[in-house]
Amino acid sequence: MTSNPSYIAPQSASAPITTNLRKDELAALLTVDKDATGQQRIIATGNSIPLVFCRQTGGIGGAWVTPPAARYGVEENANTGDYFAFGLVISDGRIPAIGTADIWKGPIRCNTLSEFGATNAYGSMPSSSYDYTLTSVGPDTPATSTTTTERLSFANSNVSYSFNGQSYTITVNGCTSFSFTNSKISNSPTSSANYVHKWIATTNGSAYANSGASETTNYSDSFSFSTPTNFAITFTTAFANYWPQPAYLVFSELSYNYTVTTTITTPFVPGAVTNLPLYAGAGGTFAGMSTLAVRGRYAVDAETGIYKQQIRCFVRNGVQVDRVLGGNGSSCSFPDLAYYLLKNASKVSTRLIDLPSLQEAEEFNSNYELFFNGVLANSVNLRDYLARVAPMFLLRFVQINGKFGLRPVLPLDGSFNIRTDAITPSYTFDDSNIVVGSFQKDYINASERKPFCALMTYRSQTESLYGTPQTVEVRYSGTATDGPFEQYDMEEFCTTQSHATLVGRYILASRKHVTHTVSFQTTALIGDLVPTDVIQVTWDYTSSLVADGATTYLYQVDSVSEGVDGVFRVEATHFPTTAAGASQVAIDTVAGI
Amino acid sequence: MTIGIAAFITFRESNYTTVVARYQSYWPGQTVDDHTFYPFNTNAIVSNASGGQESISVEFAVSNTITSIVEAGIADSHFVELAFYQFTPTTSGAPPTSKTLFASFIGELVSATQNETTITIQVGSTLNPVEAQAPPRKFTTTLIGEPPKI
Numbered sequence: 173m174t175s176n177p178s179y180i181a182p183q184s185a186s187a188p189i190t191t192n193l194r195k196d197e198l199a200a201l202l203t204v205d206k207d208a209t210g211q212q213r214i215i216a217t218g219n220s221i222p223l224v225f226c227r228q229t230g231g232i233g234g235a236w237v238t239p240p241a242a243r244y245g246v247e248e249n250a251n252t253g254d255y256f257a258f259g260l261v262i263s264d265g266r267i268p269a270i271g272t273a274d275i276w277k278g279p280i281r282c283n284t285l286s287e288f289g290a291t292n293a294y295g296s297m298p299s300s301s302y303d304y305t306l307t308s309v310g311p312d313t314p315a316t317s318t319t320t321t322e323r324l325s326f327a328n329s330n331v332s333y334s335f336n337g338q339s340y341t342i343t344v345n346g347c348t349s350f351s352f353t354n355s356k357i358s359n360s361p362t363s364s365a366n367y368v369h370k371w372i373a374t375t376n377g378s379a380y381a382n383s384g385a386s387e388t389t390n391y392s393d394s395f396s397f398s399t400p401t402n403f404a405i406t407f408t409t410a411f412a413n414y415w416p417q418p419a420y421l422v423f424s425e426l427s428y429n430y431t432v433t434t435t436i437t438t439p440f441v442p443g444a445v446t447n448l449p450l451y452a453g454a455g456g457t458f459a460g461m462s463t464l465a466v467r468g469r470y471a472v473d474a475e476t477g478i479y480k481q482q483i484r485c486f487v488r489n490g491v492q493v494d495r496v497l498g499g500n501g502s503s504c505s506f507p508d509l510a511y512y513l514l515k516n517a518s519k520v521s522t523r524l525i526d527l528p529s530l531q532e533a534e535e536f537n538s539n540y541e542l543f544f545n546g547v548l549a550n551s552v553n554l555r556d557y558l559a560r561v562a563p564m565f566l567l568r569f570v571q572i573n574g575k576f577g578l579r580p581v582l583p584l585d586g587s588f589n590i591r592t593d594a595i596t597p598s599y600t601f602d603d604s605n606i607v608v609g610s611f612q613k614d615y616i617n618a619s620e621r622k623p624f625c626a627l628m629t630y631r632s633q634t635e636s637l638y639g640t641p642q643t644v645e646v647r648y649s650g651t652a653t654d655g656p657f658e659q660y661d662m663e664e665f666c667t668t669q670s671h672a673t674l675v676g677r678y679i680l681a682s683r684k685h686v687t688h689t690v691s692f693q694t695t696a697l698i699g700d701l702v703p704t705d706v707i708q709v710t711w712d713y714t715s716s717l718v719a720d721g722a723t724t725y726l727y728q729v730d731s732v733s734e735g736v737d738g739v740f741r742v743e744a745t746h747f748p749t750t751a752a753g754a755s756q757v758a759i760d761t762v763a764g765i
Numbered sequence: 766m767t768i769g770i771a772a773f774i775t776f777r778e779s780n781y782t783t784v785v786a787r788y789q790s791y792w793p794g795q796t797v798d799d800h801t802f803y804p805f806n807t808n809a810i811v812s813n814a815s816g817g818q819e820s821i822s823v824e825f826a827v828s829n830t831i832t833s834i835v836e837a838g839i840a841d842s843h844f845v846e847l848a849f850y851q852f853t854p855t856t857s858g859a860p861p862t863s864k865t866l867f868a869s870f871i872g873e874l875v876s877a878t879q880n881e882t883t884i885t886i887q888v889g890s891t892l893n894p895v896e897a898q899a900p901p902r903k904f905t906t907t908l909i910g911e912p913p914k915i
Contacts, residue, residue, distance in 0.1 A: 214912055214913050214914075214915060215904055215909055215912045215913075216904065216912060217903075217904050217905055217906055217909065217912065218903055218904065218905075219903065219904050220898075220900045220902070220903055220904075221900055221902045221903065221904055221908075222900060223899070223900040223901075241913060242909045242910070242912060242913070243913065244913035244915055261904075261909070264900055264901070264902050306915075450913070450914060450915050451911070451913055451914040451915075452913055453909075453910060453911060453912050453913035454910050454911055455906075455909075455910025455911055456906070456907070456908055456909040456910030456911075457907060457908055458908060458909065459908060460902070461902075461908070480915075513899045513901070514892065516901045517898060517899045517900070517901035520890055520892050521779075521781075521842075521844070521873065521890075523781055523844060523871060524871060524872065524873070524890050548899055548900045549900070551898045551899070551900070551903075552898065552899055553898060553899075554892060554898060554899045555892055557899055559815070568814040569814070570812070570813065570814045571811075571812060571813055572812040573810065573812060573868075573869050573870050573871065574810075574821075574869075574870040574871040574872045574888075574889075574890070575871065576890070576892065579814065697851060697865065697867050698867075699849075699865075699866060699867030699868050699869075702812055703812055703813055703814035704814055729814075730813065730814050730815065731811060731812060731813035731814065731815065732811070732812045732813075733809045733810070733811045733812075734809055734810045734811075734812075734849060734867065734868035735808070735809035735810075736770055736772050736806075736807060736809070736849055737770070738768060738770045738851060741809070
C-alpha cells in the first residue's frame with residue numbers, strides 16, 4: 173500500500189498463495205462451483221439469503237447458482253430407480269422463472285430424467301407434485317407362475333354309462349384323440365337290446381363331426397387332434413320316449429388320450445419400505461424469496477448415490493429491481509445493484525442517495541459493457557463492498573454532501589464516454605488562494621510504481637458449461653514479462669474478457685503514471701467541488717539552493733472538507749496528462765497499452 | 766474584507782416534507798429565512814471518494830426543546846440538513862440581503878450524547894459497518910422453517 177492514505181488503489185491485489193482461502197470468503201465459491209458431483213447443499217438458518225443479480229443480453233451474462241435445499245425428498249428404490257425432490261431457494265427477491273433446460277444436476281440436464289418436474293415460485297415453496305419424504309424401498313418379489321402338463325389316457329372294453337333322458341354327452345378336456353367302437357343304447361350294460369341313435373361331436377364348443385340325420389344301432393369312429401382340445405360327443409335320438417329309462421350307453425371299446433395342465437402361481441410382493449433416519453424439512457413462509465422445486469427419477473442401473481448430487485441452475489435473469497434509469501426488472505448494472513442494496517440492505521433513505529450520479533454511472537457502464545452478473549451469497553459490509561467493487565466498474569463509491577453515489581474514475585464527455593481530449597479543470601489553485609503552509613505533497617512509494625503484470629480473473633461461462641475462472645494477463649508492452657504479477661479477482665461478477673482487460677489497463681495506467689498526491693487548504697469558495705473533479709494546482713517553491721520555481725499539475729479530487737471557519741481542505745491525486753492536456757490514464761485505458 | 770459564515774440547520778420528519786425545527790446560530794434573537802436563533806457548533810462537512818464513514822457532529826446548548834427534538838428524531842430517523850453560508854456582514858449586524866451557500870449536508874439523526882450543558886448529535890446515515898450488510902436478509906426459522914437434516 174502507498175504511504176499516503178488518500179490515494180485509493182482500485183483494488184488490493186489478491187495474495188497469490190492465499191487465493192484459495194480468499195475464495196472461501198466469496199460468493200464465487202458458490203457461484204462457480206466446479207465440483208459437478210458434489211452433494212446437494214442444505215440450507216442453514218443464519219446464513220445470508222443469496223441475491224442473484226444478473227441479466228443476459230446478447231447471449232452474454234447470467235449466472236450459475238448452486239441453490240441450497242430447504243426441502244429434501246429422496247427414495248432409494250431398487251426396483252424403479254432412485255427418486256429425488258428438492259425444494260430450493262434461488263434468490264432473495266423475485267426473479268423470472270428458470271427454464272427447465274437451465275436446470276442441471278451433476279453433468280446432466282434434469283429434464284432428461286423420467287418423472288421430471290420443476291416449478292418456480294415466489295413467496296412459497298412448491299409442495300404439490302413433490303414428494304418430500306425420505307424412504308428406501310427394497311427389491312420387489314415378482315409374481316411367479318409354474319405350469320405343468322400331464323399326458324393321460326383311458327382305454328377299456330365293454331364300457332357303459334347309465335343315464336336318464338334322451339341324450340348323453342361324454343366330455344374330454346385336453347383331448348388329443350378319441351376312439352369308440354360299437355356304440356349301443358340298451359336297457360342294461362349287458363343286454364342285447366339295441367336302440368337306434370346318432371351322435372354329434374364338438375371341439376371347443378363348435379360343431380366338429382356327426383353321424384348324420386338318420387339313426388342306426390351301431391357306430392364306430394375315431395378322432396385325433398394336433399393340440400389338446402376340449403372334445404365332447406353327444407349320443408341322442410330324435411324319437412321322444414323311445415329309449416328305455418334308465419338307458420345305458422355301451423361301447424365294446426372306448427379309448428381316449430388327454431392332457432391335464434396345472435398352473436401354480438405366487439403373488440407379487442412389493443419391496444419393504446424403510447423410512448430413512450433423515451429429515452426432509454418443514455414449515456417456513458419463504459416470504460420475499462424465489463424458490464424452485466425439482467424432481468426426477470434415475471434409471472435402475474444409475475450410479476449409486478447420484479440422486480444426492482447438487483442441483484445447479486443457469487439463471488439468465490436475476491432479481492427484479494428498480495433501475496436507476498427508470499423501470500423495474502432484472503439488471504446487470506452495478507449502479508442498479510448499488511441502488512438496490514443501499515435501499516434494501518441498510519434502508520438508506522432515497523433522500524440520501526445521489527440518483528443522478530448513479531444514472532450517469534449506469535450510462536457509462538452501459539457504453540463500455542461493464543456488467544455485473546453474479547451472486548451475493550456471503551455477508552459483507554455494504555460500504556466496504558461498494559467501495560471495493562466500484563473500481564472494477566471504473567467507478568468510485570462517493571459520499572457528497574451526505575449523499576451516496578457513484579462517480580466515474582475518469583472524466584466523461586456528454587455521451588458518457590471516457591474523455592481522451594484536453595481536460596479543463598474545475599478550479600485552479602495557486603499561491604493566491606492556497607493557505608500558506610498548508611500545501612503537502614506525498615510521492616507514491618517506488619514499490620507501487622514498478623512495472624507489473626495484472627492478472628485479471630473473470631468468469632467464463634455458457635448456458636451449458638459451468639463457470640470456470642479465466643485469467644487475462646494485462647501488461648505494458650515489453651514490461652513484466654516474467655513478473656511481478658498482481659492478481660485482481662473479478663470472477664464474482666465479470667463474465668467478459670473485454671471488461672477485465674479494460675479494468676486491468678486502468679489499474680496499470682494509474683500505477684504507471686500517477687506519481688503523487690497533494691493536500692492543501694484554501695479559502696476559495698469551492699462549494700461545488702466534489703470528489704473525482706479535476707483541478708489544477710500551481711505550486712511555487714523556494715529553497716536556499718535553487719531559484720524560485722513552480723510546477724503545475726492536474727489533480728483528481730479525493731476529498732473536500734468544508735468547515736464553518738471558511739477554510740476548505742482538499743486532498744487530491746495526481747491526474748497525469750499529455751502535452752495536449754488529455755488524461756494519460758484515460759488514453760492508455762481506452763486505446764490500449 | 767470581512768467575511769461572515771453562518772450555519773443553518775433544519776430538522777425534518779422522516780417523510781422529509783414536515784419541518785420540525787429550523788435554527789441559525791449567527792444572528793441572536795433574529796429569524797432569518799424562517800430559521801430562529803439557537804446557538805450550536807458543528808464540524809466540517811466532508812465529501813470523499815474513499816467510501817469511509819462520514820458523519821457530522823452538531824453541538825447544542827441543552828434545552829427541553831432541543832432535547833425533545835433529538836429524542837423524537839432518533840426514534841424516527843428524522844432528517845437533518847446543514848447549510849453553510851458565506852456573506853458580507855452588515856454594519857448594523859442585520860442579516861444581509863444576499864448570502865452564498867458554499868456547503869451543505871443531509872443526513873439522518875443517528876445518535877446523540879448529552880451532559881449538563883450540551884447535547885451533541887451525530888448526523889449521518891444508517892450505512893454503517895455494523896448494520897449495513899449485503900445480502901440484506903438472513904435465513905430464519907420463520908422464513909424457511911426447520912431445515913432438512915441429511
